[in-house]
Amino acid sequence: MARIARGSRAQRWTAAGPRDPRPEPLAGEEPLEVRLDGEPFTVTMRTPGDDLDLVAGFLVSEGVVAAAAQLRAVAAGAGVTAEGRRDDNVVDVRLGPGAVPPAAASQRHVYVSSSCGICGTASVEAVRKASRHAPDQDPLRVPVDQLLVMPDLLRERQRVFGRTGGTHAAALLRPAVEGAAGSPEVLCVREDVGRHNAVDKVVGWALRQDLLPLAGTVLQVSGRASFELVQKAAMAGVPVLSAVSAPSAAAADLGEETGVTVVGFNRGDRLTVYSRPERVVAGSVP
Incomplete structure (x- = not known):
């Protein structure tokens, strides 16, 4: 489930003036690094939660996989922070038979914002994907x-x-x-x-x-x-x-x-x- 993060104290206003500041619940937004077989693929901004689903669906959208058997493993916490702790904002995917690894020219070398799903695509041609379904x-x-x-x-x-x-x-x-x-x-x-x-x-x-x-x-x-x-x-x-x-x-x-x-x-x-x-x-x- 998507996570809620509490922000700093916020102040509500009406035409009559401000009210006392109070904590406001905010939707979380953090970067997620996606690796394919240990190699960096992309970084996307997202609301933490259901990260394995997010990565699997993203790879369907990119034409990398089209069936469950083409994902050999999807592991969260694949990174290490500067303090030596497990980094849950890194997911590593091991591709299985039938998967189509992205060509180097189409890999996303910049981050994808939470408002844009195709930002960072390397070419206009790469925006269009051919579905393996009908x-x-x-x-x-x-x-x-x-x-x-x-x-x-x-x-x-x-x-x-x-x-x-x-x-x-x-x-x-x-x-x-x-x-x-x-x-x-x-x-x-x-x-x-x-x-x-x-x-x-x-x-x-x-x-x-x-x-x-x-x-x-x-x-x-x-x-x-x-x-x-x-x-x-x-x-x-x-x-x-x-x-x-x-x-x-x-x-x-x-x-x-x-x-x-x-x-x-x-x-x-x-x-x-x-x-x-x-x-x-x-x-x-x-």
Whole structure:
């Protein structure tokens, strides 16, 4: 679970003036170094917690791995601090058969901020990744009522956001299919100061559970749908990405290209479908 860090005493103001300072809970944000087979790969800013999921999902997004068997081992605390103590902000990954180690030219030699998932990529070509899964072939059809309840199901589980107001969230859900009874099943929820990190944590959880490709699922996010989030969905084989805010033009175009249904402005009583609309069907689940 994402961690809450208490900041220094903060002072709240109203139009009437300041109130007495008091401690305010804040979402944690710390650097995480990722090593591949002992060699430095990247450093990313993230909210500590679910770090092994984050790293596994990040490697799916980078096209390094596509199945659980391709991760031989993922170990936290792989570094040593200047004081000689174990450094929990370092994770080392040992790749297994079938993994595709990144070429030296595409390795990230600078840090990735919590607001940017593709910063530090060495070339424009390296931004685009080819998925080893095929969301465009997924036969999923989702009743619109199933999609409309997903933001609330996510919000109910945003514990860190509820206390700090400072995290994004992502949820992986399996909707009840057209003609079947029931509500969407919430498989996994993760939070982070970076929306791309929250998605990586969800995808990494699924990878470590050996659930990829994520056919028949919906990825619900708390913010907007960016190009990189659509790409992350495609890399994991997710057929539907739903966001409470708008997608970018590049996100909608990539959804059409990769076969991911991109849904935006999903806010309880309405939504807008920007790509592959045939997956969303009228009516409700009995």
